[in-house]
Amino acid sequence: MAANAIEIRGLTKIYGGGRNSPEKRALQGIDLDIPQGSVFGLLGPNGAGKSTLINILAGLVIKTAGRVTIWGFDQDHNPRQSRASIGVMPQELNLDPFFTPREALEVQAGLYGVPRRQRRSDEILRMVGLEDKAGAYARTLSGGMRRRLLLGKALVHHPHVLVLDEPTAGVDIELRQMLWENVRKLNQQGMTIILTTHYLEEAEEMCDEIAIINLGQLVARDSTVNLLRRLDSRTMILHPDGPVGRLPEGEGLDVTQRGDGALVIRYRSAETPAEAVLAAVRAAGICIRDVKTEQADLQDVFLELTRRR
Numbered sequence: 001m002a003a004n005a006i007e008i009r010g011l012t013k014i015y016g017g018g019r020n021s022p023e024k025r026a027l028q029g030i031d032l033d034i035p036q037g038s039v040f041g042l043l044g045p046n047g048a049g050k051s052t053l054i055n056i057l058a059g060l061v062i063k064t065a066g067r068v069t070i071w072g073f074d075q076d077h078n079p080r081q082s083r084a085s086i087g088v089m090p091q092e093l094n095l096d097p098f099f100t101p102r103e104a105l106e107v108q109a110g111l112y113g114v115p116r117r118q119r120r121s122d123e124i125l126r127m128v129g130l131e132d133k134a135g136a137y138a139r140t141l142s143g144g145m146r147r148r149l150l151l152g153k154a155l156v157h158h159p160h161v162l163v164l165d166e167p168t169a170g171v172d173i174e175l176r177q178m179l180w181e182n183v184r185k186l187n188q189q190g191m192t193i194i195l196t197t198h199y200l201e202e203a204e205e206m207c208d209e210i211a212i213i214n215l216g217q218l219v220a221r222d223s224t225v226n227l228l229r230r231l232d233s234r235t236m237i238l239h240p241d242g243p244v245g246r247l248p249e250g251e252g253l254d255v256t257q258r259g260d261g262a263l264v265i266r267y268r269s270a271e272t273p274a275e276a277v278l279a280a281v282r283a284a285g286i287c288i289r290d291v292k293t294e295q296a297d298l299q300d301v302f303l304e305l306t307r308r309r
C-alpha cells in the first residue's frame with residue numbers, strides 16, 4: 001500500500017482553445033501528495049482550479065498532461081482500480097428525480113460493480129440520516145437531504161479516499177454538523193478525506209493539512225498548524241477621538257489611515273501583542289473612541305501568498 005493516498009505530478013488542464021473559445025489554463029503543472037489517513041483541505045478562491053482538480057481525480061474531467069495516482073493505481077494504467085479507490089460528493093445536486101434514496105444507492109453500487117451481498121444501502125441511509133426517506137422520490141427531498149444522499153452515493157463502493165467538493169456551501173448548521181461528524185467517523189475508520197472549502201475556519205477545524213491553489217498553481221502546502229502560524233496577521237481598526245497628528249509607529253506595525261479617519265493597523269499576533277499596538281497608539285497621543293480587530297480570512301491569506309510569489 002502506498003504511503004500517499006494521492007500522488008499528483010505536473011497536472012495540467014487546458015480547457016477550450018477552439019475557434020470560439022480562448023484557451024483556459026485551469027491547472028498549470030500541479031505537484032501534490034496527499035497522505036493516507038489525512039483530512040486534507042484544498043483551498044482557493046473562485047476559479048482557482050479546485051473543481052477541475054477534483055473532477056480529474058474523480059475521472060470526470062480528462063487531464064491535458066501530468067500523472068495522477070490514486071491509492072497506488074496510476075489513473076492512465078489502472079483506470080478501473082484508481083476510480084474504485086475514490087468516492088466524490090459533488091457540488092451540484094445532480095440526482096435523478098425519479099429514484100428514491102435507496103434506489104439511487106443501489107444503482108450507484110451497481111455502476112461500481114459492488115456485489116449485492118456487499119451492498120450497505122440501509123447502513124448508509126442510516127448514517128446520513130435518510131432512513132425515514134429511503135422510499136421517497138429524490139424530487140421531494142429538501143436541498144439538505146439531497147446533499148446527504150450525495151454523500152451516501154459517494155460511499156457505496158467503500159472507497160479509500162472520499163472527496164467532498166464544497167460540502168457546506170449554503171447548508172444549515174444541523175447538516176454541517178452531521179457532515180463533519182460523518183467525516184470524523186469515516187476518517188477514524190481509516191478513510192482519507194479531501195475537502196474543498198471557502199471557509200478558512202472550517203479548514204482550520206477539520207483539516208490536518210492544507211494545500212492552497214490560485215490561478216491553477218499550488219501556492220502553499222503545509223500542515224494546518226504551520227500554515228495558520230504563517231498567516232496570523234491581524235488587523236486592528238481604531239476610530240480616534242479627534243484629529244490625528246502623527247501615525248503610531250512600532251516594529252511589526254503597518255499603519256494606514258482611511259478616508260473616514262479610522263486607523264488601520266496590521267500586525268502579527270505571534271510577534272506583536274495587542275497591548276503593544278495600543279501602547280504605540282497612546283505614544284502617538286491618540287485617544288481611542290472605538291476599536292475592533294479582524295483576523296486574516298482566506299482572502300487575506302491569498303493576497304499574502306500571491307504577493308509573496
Ligand SMILES: Nc1ncnc2c1ncn2[C@@H]1O[C@H](COP(=O)(O)OP(=O)(O)OP(=O)(O)O)[C@@H](O)[C@H]1O
Pocket residue numbers: 015016024025026044045046047048049050051052053
Ligand atoms: N468546462 C470548462 N470550460 C472552460 N473553462 C472552464 C471549464 N471549467 C472550468 N473552467 C475555467 O477553469 C478555471 C478553474 O475553474 P474551477 O471550476 O476548477 O475553479 P474552482 O477553484 O473550483 O472555482 P469555484 O470555487 O468557483 O468552484 C476557471 O477560470 C474556470 O472558468
